[in-house]
Amino acid sequence: MDFISRGFRGRPREQAPAGRLPPGQYMVRDFPVLSAGPTPHTPLSRWTFSITGEIDEPRQWTWEQFRALPTETITKDIHCVTKWSKFDTVWEGVSVDTLLDGVDTTAEYVLAFSDGGYTTNIPLQDLTEGKAWVAFAFGGEPLEPEHGGPARLLVPHLYFWKSAKWVRGLRLMSENSPGFWETYGYHDYGDPWREQRYSGD
Numbered sequence: 001m002d003f004i005s006r007g008f009r010g011r012p013r014e015q016a017p018a019g020r021l022p023p024g025q026y027m028v029r030d031f032p033v034l035s036a037g038p039t040p041h042t043p044l045s046r047w048t049f050s051i052t053g054e055i056d057e058p059r060q061w062t063w064e065q066f067r068a069l070p071t072e073t074i075t076k077d078i079h080c081v082t083k084w085s086k087f088d089t090v091w092e093g094v095s096v097d098t099l100l101d102g103v104d105t106t107a108e109y110v111l112a113f114s115d116g117g118y119t120t121n122i123p124l125q126d127l128t129e130g131k132a133w134v135a136f137a138f139g140g141e142p143l144e145p146e147h148g149g150p151a152r153l154l155v156p157h158l159y160f161w162k163s164a165k166w167v168r169g170l171r172l173m174s175e176n177s178p179g180f181w182e183t184y185g186y187h188d189y190g191d192p193w194r195e196q197r198y199s200g201d
């Protein structure tokens with residue numbers, strides 16, 4: 001009977017290690033896919049990554065140039081606003097510090113933009129000093145298109161909607177400008193530890 005009622009209710013949720021789960025979150029072992037639209041499939045031959053906006057000389061890399069940049073392996077917990085958290089996700093990517101190396105800017109805000117039109121806004125200081133990457137591999141394999149391949153932004157200290165899939169560039173801005181979910185009432189900043197899910201939280 002115990003077996004039947006367990007099956008009926010679904011698998012019980014696993015206990016997360018103390019102190020690692022932000023308020024209101026639960027732990028998952030799988031990797032859910034959350035996309036607001038269809039998965040774009042930009043061929044690598046037409047893929048570029050750009051830094052635009054408040055910058056003297058805009059920067060752009062082809063896929064080959066981007067993949068020739070120094071890379072880092074990153075192991076982080078990720079937290080989705082729909083309440084799942086996944087621990088110890090392993091990524092490979094280029095640090096945003098590397099992409100911004102030598103850039104002199106007065107900008108304080110960034111709008112990340114993606115294939116398909118998705119955008120998300122992040123303060124510039126939340127992308128620098130080892131806090132954000134443009135990731136092209138997950139779990140030692142090329143990043144799957146559903147999870148944002150060929151490359152996605154990875155900003156693990158903020159809710160995962162800030163980690164723009166299919167990212168194609170960063171626009172440096174002196175004024176804050178809300179992105180896709182932020183315009184629909186999600187929190188402007190999105191700190192999981194302060195449970196900043198929606199505007200006003």
Ligand SMILES: Nc1nc2c(c(=O)[nH]1)N[C@H]1C(S)=C(S)[C@@H](COP(=O)(O)O)O[C@H]1N2
Binds near residue numbers: 080115118162
């Ligand atoms: N381009 C794009 N990036 C996106 C999204 C999206 O819809 N489009 N969804 C965001 C949300 S709400 C989450 S939780 C994560 C989900 O990433 P995953 O599908 O790899 O789990 O991607 C974020 N980045």
Ligand SMILES: [Mo]
Binds near residue numbers: 034080081082160
């Ligand atoms: Mo999300």
